[in-house]
Structure formats: structure tokens, C-alpha cells
Amino acid sequence: MDEDKLRELIWAPWRISYIEGCDQPAPSPLNPELFLPGADPGCFLCQAVADAQNPERLVIFRDQLSVVVLNRYPYNNGHLLIAPLRHVGHPGDLSPEEHTALMLTLTRMIRLLEQSLQPDGFNVGLNLGRVAGAGLPGHLHWHVVPRWNGDTNFMPVLAGAKVIPQSLAALWQLLREKVQQKPTPAQSTGAVTKNDISQPNTNPPQE
């Protein structure tokens, strides 16, 4: 076994089926007319933007500038990807409005996960370029990975498989329901008025 595969097996053994390419098939192809201008029809985030209501796409939330998708190959329960609607691969390609919207969406998703899954902490990060681990370098996305005390113990290695306590479908259902509830004042970040997260907007972005 090569070193990379061994490392994956140690740190994230449930991802091995993804690495070996024998995981569940991707959802069916989409009508090209559904895509936003500039989208890549082969990009799973552009597909999620185009087909956000389809449970197979695992979209938790979409507004005028950002989209949130459950990671199909999670490093932990509740691993989310936060992306701009536009297929751009570098933070320098984002408008100031997109930067703001993405940071607000990121913050709201952290709140949502805190309320839904009660994690003890988070890893939040951006992989830029394949060398840094980006599986999809053409479409920028932030990873939000909830962490629990003790979640890096050696049980997964000894057991040979990670126990993810909730299925993706059940978690998708839970988070979709929660994100559509109106936040109470105490839960609100206090700044989102234009793109109200409780009312996902399906309009294309203004460019």
C-alpha cells in the first residue's frame, strides 16, 4: 500500500471506498439549461447549484451568492462545503459581495451545526490547488468539519471502518429543516438582511 493510501486509511478509513472509486454513483446528468452562465456541467458544486432541490445533491442551503452542500465523503459527521454559486477557483476572483455573503453563510452554518449536532469545536479551511488537497480546484469551497472531544481516537483504525452516527440522508433532512427555521435573535449573527438564510433564494446571482 502506498504512503498516501496508508495515511487515508489511518486518518479517514471510511474514505477508502472513495479513493478506490467504488462508492455510490453520482446523480444523473442535468439539462444544460439549468446551469448558470460560466458553470462547469461536470462540477458537482455547479450541479448542486443548478439542482438544489434534488435530495441527491445534498444541498443544505442556497441563497443569491452562496451554496452549502453536505460532503458526500465526510471527514466527520456534518462535514459541510460552502461555495460561491459561480464556478471560480481563487478567492481573488470573488466580488466583495461574494466574500461577505460567503463569510456570513459560513458563520450561519457553524451556528446551525452547533445547534444541530453540538460539536466541541470545528476545523474550517480552504484547500487551494491539488497539491494542497483540493479535490475540485476549479470551484472554490470552504470545508467546515465539526469536531468532538475524542473523535481522533484509534477505534476507527482498530475497527477498520469509521462509524458515522448518522446517514447522509438523515443528516441532510435534519439540517434542511433546521436551516429553514427562523433564527431567534440570540441565534442570529445580526447582519444578514439581504440574503435571508431562512428563505433560500433560487434566483441566479446578480453580476
Ligand SMILES: [Zn+2]
Ligand atoms: Zn463549479
